[in-house]
Amino acid sequence: MFKLNLKIAWRNLWKNKVYAAINIGGLALGLTAFVLMLLYINHEESFDSWSPDLKNVYQIREKHDFFTPDNKEHWQDAVDSRMAALVKENIPQAIAVTRVDQEWDWNAGYSVKVRHADPVMIQKVKDADSSFFSVFDHQFIQGNTETALKSPKSIVLKESIALKLFGTTKVLGKTLKLVIWRNDPGQQLTVTGVVKEPQTPQTVGFNAIMRTGEKDKDPDNITAKHYCQVYAKMYGDLDSVSLNKTLQQVYVKAKKASFAKQKINYNDYYKDGKTPGLRALQLAEVHANPAIHLSWKDKLKPVVGISIFLLLVSVINFVNLATAQSVNRAKEVGVKKVLGSNKHQLLTQFLLESALQSVIALFLCVVLVEVVLPAFNQHFNVTLSFWHNPRLLLMIFQLVMLFVVVTLLAGFYPSWVLSNYNPVSVLKGNYANGLKGTAIRNVLVVFQFVISVTFIIAIGVMYQQTKYVSNKDLGFDKGNLINIRTNYEEKFAERLRKIPGVKYIATTTQVMGNAFNIPEEITYKDNNIALNTVTVSMDALQALGVKVMQGRIFAKEYKQDTVNAVVINESAAKLIDKYPVGKLYDVKSDKEKYTFQIVGVIKDYHNEGFDKAVLPTIYKVTHLGGTSMTNNVLVRFNSENSAQIIRKIEAEWKVAYPNYPMSYVTMNDSLNKVLEENNRFMNMIVLFSTISVSLSLLGLFALSTFVAKRRTKEVAVRKVLGAANYEIINLLNRSFLILVIIANVISWPIAYILIKKWLDAFAYRIDMPVLPFIVATVVSITIAILTVSIQARKAATMDPVTALKYE
Amino acid sequence: MIELKNIEKYYANKGVKSYILRHVTTTIKQGEFVSIMGPSGAGKSTLLNILGMLEEPTYGTYEFMGENVTSLNERKRIELYRNHIGFVFQAYHLIDEMTVYENIEAPLLYKKVGSAERASRIANLLDRFNIVAKKDLFPNQLSGGQQQLVGIARALAAQPSIILADEPTGNLQSAQAEEIMQLFQKLNKEDGITIIQVTHSEKNAEYGNRILHIADGVVKGDVQV
Structure with missing residues (x-):
């Protein structure tokens, strides 16, 4: 019976080739989007699952407001290096605690030189203390956990890097020269181990782990801090609630002791909602809960929604076509029932048919996934694979579940409708009962169009917002401007200024692509105002090409500019004074009071994405309260012919810093x-x-x-009664048109709410436009009418006699 | 074999009962060949459907081989007619997606007949009706008469004790119709299969041995031929 049912199913598919193709193809597309998303979720879920040991590893997080884009407190994974000792001394279950460099996007890597070979830039070379491999249980190909970082000036390489640098993994005892900054004299490191690439991605990813000795100790000066990541391996299962409680207590105690030595008032420091905090987060949860950025789960939410909707649209097609076709199958059902089949058997048969179609769709989907995966990987900057997935079994299990769900979703309702046909009425030739399920079909069509219309509206609004953002005045001139990733040095800058075509060489702590914000509180007319501070060189604002709104920007002619003159941006002016030029304000610390004079106001310029508002900022040339370690060197050109000038700059660089390659970005790339x-x-x-x-x-x-x-018969009768072709086309159009209009009305508020939410995430956004709503409605109605009319015309122009003869 | 007592069938429409059948009481014995006759809308087909357990009477009792059909649950009823009843239709009602062979095989599958037994029964039927050469064709590749032959073969495959035929020759030309009626007569006489047919034609009715005349849902006459 199974074989026969399969045969019938196949013959039916073959008979309705076009519809079967629409069904299966649509389902395959819907499935493909869904499976890609599944792959991505699996990839993200698999983070830090490469060793069972990792369940006892915790990341330490501290609450503070350094390096944050909004100058507010966050739970951060970059913590004071002293936390490692704090955890080790106060938590008895801590077996090993390690300090390791945090990751930094802006860093192009370190220069590594093996004997006389050219230096190569290698990313993710991280400095750690000796306990790193006691916490992270990596598998050694050469060397072992105990000896790897035992002595300073040692380095452990990943297998691939060892092969890249030396051509072999047998590299124990070999040395390499590492240059961290361009004028770093460099240090000799001895290779003491080679580790395998773990099976799954890692939060603490690295190409090499070195022990330079820097991470071994905390700074002696109590006011100085080294920020790094701290990981601890605990003994046995810990109650994380009580662990965090202990950490918090210990932290507060330590902070109080440290503040007492620095003569800072604890209560003064933690006010206005600022609170101290230290906690441990299990490694398994770290990837899903990044410190400042949106977690992958939140980022993925809209995508999950979209791909589920896409799958639903294709399942709905399936259901609609199957129930519509059911009229053709009614006779089969009737006859089979008369022959002694029961409902259960028929239900199974029709489910089998939808299963057959979903199997074909699933195979197509696997092929499609293979085809689009490279593009998908490139687009989303991941390395996913289907067949080489370490969790292939899980994937296959998910696919089987997906198959079952889709088959039931798509097949159950039509099967149920079909198996419920009353044999007597069907065999009497009374197919009018075939109209069953029209209501549900209409609901499904409406639902489908709600999704489509919402999508169209969304595209419209997103297009307008994107256009607005890309045409928005950035506040600075992004053309002919590059940023070299290095610290500013006057001698080198002077040499670059001599190159023809170079207009300005400058540095700043805040530029698109690499901005770090330093919070500062000023006192103006007895009001305390929290602001952001940026340190610039004399001609940085000129180099950026910012617009001056009031007063002036820094210039060499004014001696005062390197002492206590500041420029503020418009946002800061709003907080301070409407006409701030010439006004004075104070910055108080415990011992002293500095007074600054505002000399100018510039237009706000963007240095982050448009989702973030420009912070109210003070620009200073002085080093008081600022920093010169910017890792930005801005170069503004006079001419469009930048390639030639950049070559000249690189030549200068090679002379000055032979051991470290130059790396730069154009401002256009940073914006992109x-x-x-x-x-x-x-x-x-x-x-x-x-x-x-x-x-x-x-x-x-x-x-x-x-x-x-x-409706051929109805159409034929109407024609015999004298209806014109266009009247018949109208008749058939009307029923669908109503559905599409209802769908439009429903999707307006849905689209409005969703898009409003999306727009609200931008600090700089357009008002909700009306045009996309109108366009979506007109487009959906027009296309629907065109689609239906093609069929309606066919029905209308048919010879009525053929239709009426069939009885 | 069949005992109908006071069978009634009506549809209630806006409080008005429209009767299809009224007070039908009759007995049909094993081996009879009964023709049900009457004008259009008299209730012939409804009576046949009730006999075939496709419809339920609104009132009255129906005993089939000593079992009270009206009180059986659906599962038992399906079991009963799967084993004892074969249907033949005016419009043949073969399944378009199945070959001749598969159409004949279908009822056997529902009856869970073993594959060897199936093959031999089907071969037998194909042979008997001279349609061996057509076994791999689909219904739309056959003439009307041939389709009805397949329809009858299918009805016989399950070896029923009774065949119910709803105007079996209504769509056929007279030569083919005669062939089919002779086949029915032969089945009745040689194999002892009970046959009940609905027909408009006096000529066809004469092939049987009893005629029930129905008009407006009431049995007006019961004639032995």
């Missing part, structure tokens, strides 16, 4: 990087909505074919 994530999201919405809209239309097309077919 900031916009990248948003554009990526937009591209995905465009892609998905195109698929969803075309699937809906294909579904509508097929559905209207069936409806037109079923």
Whole structure:
């Protein structure tokens, strides 16, 4: 019986090739999007699961406001290096605690030189103390956990890096020269181990772990801090609640002791909502809860929603076509029932048919996934694979579950409708009962169009917002400007200024791509105002090309500028004074009071994405309360011919710093990087909505074919009674048109709410536009009418005699 | 074999009962060949459907081989007609997606007949009706008469004790119709299969040995031929 049912299913598919293709193809597309998302989720879920030992490893997080984009307190993974000792001494269960460098996007890597070979830049070379491998249980190919970082000036390489540098993994005892900064004299490190790449991705990823000795000790000066990541391996299962309670107590105690030595008032420091905090986070949870950025789960939410909707659209097509086709199968059901089949058997048969289609769709989907995966990987900057997935079994299990769910979703309702046909009425030739399920079908069509129309509206609004953002005045001139990743040095800057075509050489702590904010509180007319401080060199603001709104910007002619003159931006001016030029303000510390004079106001310029508002900022040339370790050197060109000038700069660089390659970005690239994530999201919405809209239309097309077919007799009778062709087309159009209009009305508020939420995430955004709503409605109605009319025309122009003869 | 007592069938529409069958009481014995006759809308087909357990009477009792059908649950009822009843339709009602062979095989699958037994029974039927050469064709590749032959073969495959035929020759030309009626007569006489047919044609009715005349849902006459 199974074989026969399979045969019938196959013959039916073959008979309705076009609809079967629409069904299966649509389902395959919907599945592909879903499976890609599954792959991505699996990848993210697999972080830090490469060793069972890792469940006892914790990341230490401290609450503070350094390095944050908004100058507010956050739980951060970059913590004071003293926390390692604090944890080790106060938590008896801590077996090993290690300090390791945090990751920094802006860092191009370190220069590594093996004997006489050219230096190569290698990213993710991290400095750690001797306990690193006691905490992270990596598998050694050469060397072992105990000896690896036992002595300072040692380095442990990942297998791939060992092969890249030396061509072999047998490298124990070999030395290499590491240069961290361009004028770092460099240090000789001895290779003491080679580790395997773990099976799954890691939060503490590295190409090499070295022990230079820097991470071994904390700074002697109590006011100085080294920020790094701290990880601890605990003994046995710990209650994380009580662990965190202990950590918090210990931390507060330590802070109080430290403040007492620095003569800082504890209560003064922690006010206005600022609170001290220290806690441990299990490593397994770290990847899903990043310190400042949005976690992958939050980022993925809209994508999950979209791909589920896409799958739903294709499942709905499936259900609609199957129930519409059911009229053709009614006779089969009737006859089979008369022959002695029971409902259960029929239900199984029709479920089998939808299972057959979903199996084909699933195979197509696997092929599609293989085809699009490289593009997907590149687009989302991940390395996913289907067949070489370490968790292939899990993946296959998920696919089987997906298959079952889709089959039931798509197959159950049609099967149920079909197996419920009353044999007597069907065999009497009374197919009017085939109209069963029209209501549900209409609901599904409406639902489908709600999704499509919402997508179209979303594209419209996103397009307008993106256009607004890309045309927005950045506040500085991004053309002909590059940023070299290095610290400013006057001697080198002078040499670069001599190159023809170079207009300005300057540095700043805040520029798009690499900005770090230093909070400062000023006192102006007895008001305390929290502001952001940026240290610049004399001509940095000129180099950026900012607009001066009031007063002047820094210039060499004013001696005072290196002492106590500041420039503020418009946002800061709003907080301080409407006409601030010439006004004075104070910065108080415990011992002293500094007074600054505002000499100018500049227009706000952007240095982060458009989701973040420009902070109220003070620009200083003085070193008081600022820093000169910027790792930015801005170069502004006179001419468009930048390639030649950059070559000359590189030549100068090679002379000055032979052991360290130069790396730079253009401001255009920096901006693109900031916009990248948003554009990526937009591209995905465009892609998905195109698929969803075309699937809906294909579904509508097929559905209207069936409806037109079923109404042939009605059409014929109307024609005999004298209806004109266009009247018949109108008749058939009307039923669908109502559905599409209802769908539009429903999707307006849905789209409004969703898009408002998306827009609200931008600090700089357009007002909700009306045009996309109108366009979406007009487009959806027009396309629906066109689609249905093709079928309606066919029905209308048919010879009525053929239709009426079939009885 | 069949005992109908006071069978009634009506549809209630806006409080008005419209009767299809009224007070039908009759007995049909094993081996009879009964023709049900009457004008359109008289209730012939409804009576046949009730006999075939496809419809339930609103009132009255129906005993089939000593079992009270009206009180059986669906599962038992399906079991009963799977084993004892074969249907033949005016419009043949073969399954379009199945070949001739598969159409004949279908009822046997529902009856869970073993594959060897199935093959031999089907071969037998194909042979008997001279359609061996057509076994791999689909219904739409056959003429009307041939389709009805397949329909009858299918009804016989389950070796029923009774065949119910709803105007079996209604769609056929007279030569083919005659062939089918002769086949029915032969089945009745040689194999002892009980046959009940609904027909409009006096000529067809004469092939049987009893005629029930129905008009407006009431049995008006019961004639032995």
